[in-house]
Amino acid sequence: MNFFELAWSILPALLRATVVTLEITGISISIGFILGILLALGRVYGNRPIYMLTSAYVELIRGTPLLTQLFLLYFGLPSVGIMLSPLLAAIIGMGLNSGAYQAEYFRGAIQAVKSGQMIAARSIGMSKFKAVRHIIIPQMLRLVIPSWSNELIYLVKYSSLAYLIQAPELMAQAKVIAAKNFRTFEVFLVVAFIYLVIVLILSKILNILERRLRIPGLQTQAV
Amino acid sequence: MLETILKAEQLHKKYGGLEVLKGISFEVKRGETKVIIGPSGTGKSTLLRCINQLTPPDKGRVWLDGVEITDPKVDINKIRSSIGMVFQDFNLFAHLTALNNVRIGLAKVKGIEKQKATELARKELQRVGLGDKASSYPAELSGGQQQRVSIARALAMNPKLLLFDEPTSALDPELIGEVLEVMINLAREGMTMLVVSHEMGFARSVANEIIFMEHGVIVEEGPPQQLFTRPAHKRTGEFLHKITELYGESGR
Numbered sequence: 001m002n003f004f005e006l007a008w009s010i011l012p013a014l015l016r017a018t019v020v021t022l023e024i025t026g027i028s029i030s031i032g033f034i035l036g037i038l039l040a041l042g043r044v045y046g047n048r049p050i051y052m053l054t055s056a057y058v059e060l061i062r063g064t065p066l067l068t069q070l071f072l073l074y075f076g077l078p079s080v081g082i083m084l085s086p087l088l089a090a091i092i093g094m095g096l097n098s099g100a101y102q103a104e105y106f107r108g109a110i111q112a113v114k115s116g117q118m119i120a121a122r123s124i125g126m127s128k129f130k131a132v133r134h135i136i137i138p139q140m141l142r143l144v145i146p147s148w149s150n151e152l153i154y155l156v157k158y159s160s161l162a163y164l165i166q167a168p169e170l171m172a173q174a175k176v177i178a179a180k181n182f183r184t185f186e187v188f189l190v191v192a193f194i195y196l197v198i199v200l201i202l203s204k205i206l207n208i209l210e211r212r213l214r215i216p217g218l219q220t221q222a223v
Numbered sequence: 224m225l226e227t228i229l230k231a232e233q234l235h236k237k238y239g240g241l242e243v244l245k246g247i248s249f250e251v252k253r254g255e256t257k258v259i260i261g262p263s264g265t266g267k268s269t270l271l272r273c274i275n276q277l278t279p280p281d282k283g284r285v286w287l288d289g290v291e292i293t294d295p296k297v298d299i300n301k302i303r304s305s306i307g308m309v310f311q312d313f314n315l316f317a318h319l320t321a322l323n324n325v326r327i328g329l330a331k332v333k334g335i336e337k338q339k340a341t342e343l344a345r346k347e348l349q350r351v352g353l354g355d356k357a358s359s360y361p362a363e364l365s366g367g368q369q370q371r372v373s374i375a376r377a378l379a380m381n382p383k384l385l386l387f388d389e390p391t392s393a394l395d396p397e398l399i400g401e402v403l404e405v406m407i408n409l410a411r412e413g414m415t416m417l418v419v420s421h422e423m424g425f426a427r428s429v430a431n432e433i434i435f436m437e438h439g440v441i442v443e444e445g446p447p448q449q450l451f452t453r454p455a456h457k458r459t460g461e462f463l464h465k466i467t468e469l470y471g472e473s474g475r
Binding site: 113114116117119120121122123124125126127130134135138139142215216217218 | 376
């Protein structure tokens, strides 16, 4: 069997596992998105206790390896009676992790919004909440797209760590296949190619999104 | 012209050790235009922000239309929606078109339904001569146009009082005229305005009264004619002389 025949024969199984990879990535980036916005708002606008709490969370998560966090969730939590499935542990772990990183991107973008925007919003009678919701967040989301794109792409690739807690994603499936046919090199070449295609497609989508949402004078700087 | 719409009493404000306002008291009557002048760093902008509580004063009280707005119990957002503010660097919402800049306060603060809010916003844009720029974003407009949109944004809220914080200072000289023209029309229409400005021509021809501030206190206050021709204080005369020499008084 040459490489292409091999690739063709293992592709269906790998693509089924790719769906799991995309699920893990998609759900955890969404959890991280919401968490990240809340954390960023807490760090920028929160009072002292909220600032301390959100900052502590971000530092804690960013200061420890993702793999350690996944192991704590999957292998550690059962000792206190909480059993998570591999998939759930991966999604929760990566969501909580991504939230901390996204928070930093969001925080940077909020701080890039000119201070006069908030003052003007308050001057027409908006509450702080309304000003954040209608003025700050819409601008922040546009400014954050380039750096946020990086986070999404990292997350696609980091989702492979979920293999180490037995989640049935792309890497795990590849390992199973390679163990059977001993064509390790070729199998992981195909896997690398699949990751590459996902990343390229996502980059393209985000590029289009950035262009569509572009507003004169509210430019995002390329990273 | 007799009813007091704004009253400030003994306003004090300190930043760190620096006392910016040292007990400012004055009144503005309905329909009146008052111009505040004075050297930079004198607390003029701080004074404006103390009035709508964007910067709460440390001491002193402010009344708007008989309601004490320095009272912690008042809904300050509601009060602010009835005090328009125009900034030196416009501060238009960068992600919104000219029309939406004017409309957003109507929609999100006053809760006016979309169609009605759009209609009102269009009317305000026309009022400042920018009906044809409704769909332009701030960055696509000249400084003068941006400032006119920001005046329309303030007007849309149907304010009892308009505050102007050096509205022409960030503009290229050839753009100042169009903004002043809008302001002059507003004054003639009977809008109550409190204007921090170095535009002596505007002050002289439009202001009912000029307030001269220096080092956090009001040095002198009176009709333009009086301040320009026979000021009670030597400093007032010196300052007016200097500023007129520097900027001219034609209003450009």
